[in-house]
Amino acid sequence: MLIIETAAKSAMIADALKSFPNECCGFMFGFEEGSLRTITTSVEVNNAKEGDQRRRFEISAIDYMRAEKYADENNLILLGIYHSHPNHPAIPSEHDRIAAQGYFSYVIISIMESKFSSILSWQLNDVSQFEEEKII
Amino acid sequence: MATVIIPTPLRKFTNNTSKIEIKGGNITEAINELAFNFPDLKKHLLDESGNIRSFVNIFVGNDDIRDLQQENTVVKEDAVVSIIPAIAGGS
Numbered sequence: 056m057l058i059i060e061t062a063a064k065s066a067m068i069a070d071a072l073k074s075f076p077n078e079c080c081g082f083m084f085g086f087e088e089g090s091l092r093t094i095t096t097s098v099e100v101n102n103a104k105e106g107d108q109r110r111r112f113e114i115s116a117i118d119y120m121r122a123e124k125y126a127d128e129n130n131l132i133l134l135g136i137y138h139s140h141p142n143h144p145a146i147p148s149e150h151d152r153i154a155a156q157g158y159f160s161y162v163i164i165s166i167m168e169s170k171f172s173s174i175l176s177w178q179l180n181d182v183s184q185f186e187e188e189k190i191i
Numbered sequence: 192m193a194t195v196i197i198p199t200p201l202r203k204f205t206n207n208t209s210k211i212e213i214k215g216g217n218i219t220e221a222i223n224e225l226a227f228n229f230p231d232l233k234k235h236l237l238d239e240s241g242n243i244r245s246f247v248n249i250f251v252g253n254d255d256i257r258d259l260q261q262e263n264t265v266v267k268e269d270a271v272v273s274i275i276p277a278i279a280g281g282s
Binding site for chain 1: 196198199200203209246248250253255273275276277278279280281282
């Protein structure tokens, strides 16, 4: 289960709205207590995908290194990645699944016609399929 | 000793250790040393042919080994090697 603190959630949704009709992306940081994860901080990063960003996102290796360093320096855990699905539901695609990492929470924000629609979180299971991670 | 930074998703295969000291040499030797000490990590770094997986980036300092000498890239004693998962997707 996942708790997303209000400020982090608002920042992710704002990034998704601002980036529409393109996809946004960023990192999520926080802490774990058993199976409960709490996202305290989200940090938006540049969508490094070359070409059409309306249906794709990519985060550069340099930004990833910075994220691990940020977590280390701030005594946080890099818990996952968020991105938006402009005019698509907050359900992971095959592109999302292929590149996904075990352990990470993948938060997807659906923006429909410039308006926030829904936010869902997903995690890979033991057979590399996404399962919804309940946001509480 | 050189230092390898393990990305968060792979730390479950390194006893939750984020930084691992290695002898150095080159990238192939560094990965072999990691795989020997943490056998479960190996399949996440190398494919069935023993090549570095396409979704795995390896940097020495701030440089991608693809822009250096690939697996033959030298790892100096004070080097910091980062294993970086490719992060991508979309609707």
